[in-house]
Amino acid sequence: MHSKNYTHIVVGAGSAGCVVAARIAERQDTNVLLLEAGPDYDNMTDESLLGVQDARKVPMKGQSEVFDLALDWNIDVTLPRGESMQVPQGKVVGGGSSINGGTALRNTVADAQEWVELGNNHWDFDSLYQVYQRLEDDRYRGTTGPHPIVRTSLAKAGNIQRAFVESAMMVGIPAVHDLNATGAEGVGPSPVCCSGHRRVSAANTFIDPIRNRHNFTILPNSQVDKILFSEIKAYAVLLGNGDVVHASSEVILCAGAVFSPAILQRSGIGSPLLLENHAIQLISNLPVGENLSDHPCIPVVARPKPLAYQDGDHSLQMQARWSSSQRPGAVDLQLVCFSYLFVPPSTAYGARGLAGTMTGHVVGIGCNVNKPTSTGLVTIRSTNVSDYPTVDPNYLHTDHDRKAAREVVRRAYCVMTTSAMQKVLEEPLALNESIVVDDAALDEWILSQLSSTYHFCGSCKMAARDQGGVVDQSGRVYGVQGLRVADASIIPTVPASNTMLTTMMFAERIGCSVRDAVDVGTEDRGSSRL
Structure with missing residues (x-):
């Protein structure tokens, strides 16, 4: 039983969760717990660690001879004509950024225009541009942020x-x-997050420097079952092993576009019909799991x-x-x-x-x-945390x-x-x-x-509630308190780019919003465009 008290719990130590946890922990009066279902690479065997570190190949099943299935959710995804395939998803501290190709592409102007039209007026391209500028350490573009990008x-x-x-x-x-x-x-x-032959993950950039901070704890091998509520206020998370960990301020889901909606659905947030079919008490009626996109x-x-x-x-x-x-x-x-x-x-x-x-x-x-204009669904199969959800992108x-x-x-x-x-x-x-x-x-x-690029997003859409939104512009889940989502699942429409850097950009804005206790859109917009 992990009984320490926390102000904030971040669920998922992937490309989003690493950024969110690091930003909140910059505030000295917080006590942040970062939960990860997979292992921490600090404890890996030499062979597994080599795969995570070497940027020359992609250490996933079907892409390289060097891979470790323990670092991969390897989820079943529905294809047209009733077929299916197993799709890699990072199950390790750093998430996908620890085992993917590291491509760091920004979303486009047209993407941001779509997001604004869905009620996200603070997510216009000029605002997003400034976030990318402060995230990236890109010598070619003259940026000096924390995350390295090379060509x-x-x-x-x-x-x-x-x-x-x-x-x-x-x-x-x-x-x-x-x-x-x-x-x-x-x-x-391709702009890529690496240094020489070494892959640089979100964990390397954002978590390694804070591992020994007094107000930060990382707990690997800890899968989250659901969020616990007192009426409509999120106050704790239930782990798959039965442990309950409390958060006095907020829980922030960063489990990705497949597992964040599944956690919400098991917690009572989603379609009334789906929840009724699984005998789950409804807390908030939202289109969780809908709008799933992939490239x-x-x-x-x-x-x-x-x-x-x-x-x-x-x-x-x-x-x-x-x-x-x-x-x-x-x-x-x-x-x-x-x-x-x-x-x-x-x-x-x-x-x-x-x-x-x-x-x-x-x-x-x-x-x-x-x-793509086709969108699909993520839906839980049961209330069992070990039973992966159904994933149908409707390709x-x-x-x-x-x-x-x-x-x-x-x-x-x-x-x-x-x-x-x-x-x-x-x-x-x-x-x-x-x-x-x-x-x-x-x-x-x-x-x-037909295959997948593994770029799932959109299943907890950021949008006005009357336009199918699950979260508001600061990632807050509609209809409840003390709960946000800040990963690829909230990206309103699929960006015209590999999703990792866009996911980190969303996480950066929301993480800073939580840290500073201000709504997204009220931050200083700073420097000019290059």
Whole structure:
């Protein structure tokens, strides 16, 4: 039993929770507890720690030979046509930022416009811009915040990554060095959170410096079952082992877009019908678990030619972003070049991941639809904390999304089949010209290879309550007191970017709001735009 009294409990030590906990702990009269369902990397074996630290590969099942399933929720996600796949989600201090590719892209102007239209007038692009500026330590952009962002020069990139850039330019995608510049479209280096070959997670930046502070405690291997209420005031969390930990001020959920809604639903916050079906007493009627979004990914892959890939090359260095024909200015399509994905050949054919259905070492391009209009659901299966929720993103449900998927795959096929890429790769696997030019055949192929980018968000939407909101602009859950959500689940619509940095930006604003006891929108807006 962990009986110490706390002012604030932060649930989940991922990309959001690390930021929120660190910001609140800056206030000396707080006593902050950070709970994490997974282990703390301070206690890992050498092999597991190597995977977490090495930024050259992504230490997830289906992406690298070095991975640790103990650090991964490995959730089941529904695909179209009744299929499913297992999707990695970080279960470790640092969360996804400890095991992902580290891509640090900002959301776009168009994203912020959508969020404002949903009743979030304080989340306009100029306001968000200032938060990114103070978070990032980016020498190229001249920022001096805490979290390091670097880019690989073309001269130092691997052979496959250089060929990708050359090929993208050959098919008309312009070169751009700073993909985080406002409105930037083109091909160039991914901004990544690392230092040399070492991955830099949110835990490295925000938690390691405060581990020994008197007002901060981190408790790993502590899964949260639900929030406990006295009438409508949150006062404690119930852990999966039965322990109860009290918070005198607030509980802040940062368990992610899959597990934050599940905790809320088990706690009595959600759809009355869902809660009634599980004999859970309703505390607040909110659309928790609705509006789930993700970036669909369709991998176009091939085998590397001999010597094209060198062991020790970084897998992810270059990418391209541009606006689809349907949404000018949205920067809603993305090609990510990866030099290394490894799926054990013993895996049964039909298993699904970022390599599609292919096995062994493959190379290629992840084709991401970054502004899908399809949304899905997260719903608990039972009241048992060990029973993972149902996750159905409803991929490619709309005609808009299917058109976008065709457009991005056709562009990728053009890139893959140029002379520069064909010097380092074999022919694309299972994809050819006759499929690419035929809408019906391409749609079928896309569904056969469809995967996830692991960018779940939106399931506890920040919006006006009459527009389907679960939380207000400061992350407070409607209808209750002493409870906030501050992770990717509150992002109102899916951003046209990898979600990690946007998640940290939301967490930074809300963490500072809690620390300073002010509403989001009243903070000083500071410096000018670069």
